[in-house]
Amino acid sequence: MLVATLVGSILTGTATADEPVNTEQLVAEMNQRIATIMRSSPIDGVIPRFNQAKSLGCLDATFRVHESINNEFRQGLFAQPGSYRARLRFANASQQDDSEKDIRGLSIKIFGVKGETLWGESGIQDFLLNSYPALFVGTPEDFLDFIRARQEDKMVGFFINPFDSHLKSLWILFKARAVHSSPFSIRYWSTTPYRLGTDDSMAVKYSVTPCSGTSEPPAGQPGKDQLSSAMKAHLDRAPVCLEFSIQKRTHPGDMPIEDASVIWAEDVSPFHTVATLTIQPQAFDTPEALAACEKISFNPWQSLPEHQPLGRMNEVRRETYFSASQLRTKEAPLTNW
Numbered sequence: 001m002l003v004a005t006l007v008g009s010i011l012t013g014t015a016t017a018d019e020p021v022n023t024e025q026l027v028a029e030m031n032q033r034i035a036t037i038m039r040s041s042p043i044d045g046v047i048p049r050f051n052q053a054k055s056l057g058c059l060d061a062t063f064r065v066h067e068s069i070n071n072e073f074r075q076g077l078f079a080q081p082g083s084y085r086a087r088l089r090f091a092n093a094s095q096q097d098d099s100e101k102d103i104r105g106l107s108i109k110i111f112g113v114k115g116e117t118l119w120g121e122s123g124i125q126d127f128l129l130n131s132y133p134a135l136f137v138g139t140p141e142d143f144l145d146f147i148r149a150r151q152e153d154k155m156v157g158f159f160i161n162p163f164d165s166h167l168k169s170l171w172i173l174f175k176a177r178a179v180h181s182s183p184f185s186i187r188y189w190s191t192t193p194y195r196l197g198t199d200d201s202m203a204v205k206y207s208v209t210p211c212s213g214t215s216e217p218p219a220g221q222p223g224k225d226q227l228s229s230a231m232k233a234h235l236d237r238a239p240v241c242l243e244f245s246i247q248k249r250t251h252p253g254d255m256p257i258e259d260a261s262v263i264w265a266e267d268v269s270p271f272h273t274v275a276t277l278t279i280q281p282q283a284f285d286t287p288e289a290l291a292a293c294e295k296i297s298f299n300p301w302q303s304l305p306e307h308q309p310l311g312r313m314n315e316v317r318r319e320t321y322f323s324a325s326q327l328r329t330k331e332a333p334l335t336n337w
């Protein structure tokens, strides 16, 4: 049966993105397909996010920029030491059941930031991270190819099509999807690069890691909400400490801007911690808190110019995140956090 499905999918193939598309056309098609997918799968009457749909919780935090940062990293938000109010959203990429293998997401919104932003509302800096250091596709064309296949129910053909194979994507997903015991024990990466500074001389990636020396957080009650249960168990006991760090692009040939499926080697260029996130105990799982969590929106372009998103994968995200967020929250103001 599986073989027949595979052969059928390979023969019918998926729609491919081989034909040249300009970025504007690509974004328009992505937006239209993402909207159709979102509308087709409401959860409890609510239009869910296209990606990272299950909120594990939104939490208030403090983002403290360190005093002892390498001079070359003292740019934008990291130019001066200081403390900022932050809001974090932890989520599952595709599963509603926390006990299933999945990629987890961490979105960070920092308030009270000085300076005009590239997009959105001044005074706010967003960072978006995933629990694996590479994205499963390298280019927006491949991402669009994946969206077409998902919408047309041709996923097998997307991965195994002999004329346009995405076996590397399959391998990355195999490694990236995991069962996790707590969102507070996971490491997260930006996967895509960002500028650091006012010109193009430095590109970096970000990572968030549990603070060194912290003990393994408690596990939650096993079951479909085991990750939010683990967050609650941890916060009932102690604050959470996470380190925010930066990796510099030192070897352009091995550290591409335009291929999000390539991991920048840490033994070649290690991450440097520049800030600490602290989450104090708080009630994040009340119905009101969870409803507010559904309304919050993030965008990599909600950013100071010194942290400008780089590469075409990031370029298309400005429009697709805005359009998807409008669709989900159009009954409420976009900035209803």
Ligand code: HEM
Residues within 6 Å of the ligand: 030, 034, 048, 049, 050, 051, 052, 089, 091, 105, 106, 107, 128, 129, 130, 135, 140, 143, 189, 190, 191, 192, 260, 296, 297, 298, 313, 314, 316, 317, 320, 321, 324, 325, 328
């Ligand atoms: C072309 C590439 C990509 C597209 C089209 C895309 C699309 C989307 C969309 C439509 C959403 C939902 C936005 C909303 O409803 O507010 C989303 C959420 C998200 N994406 Fe992506 N994505 C892309 C690449 C990435 C990459 C490289 C990362 C790596 C960190 C990432 C991480 C996330 C996270 C963490 C969220 C959840 C945001 C939240 O908490 O609201 N995405 N993505």
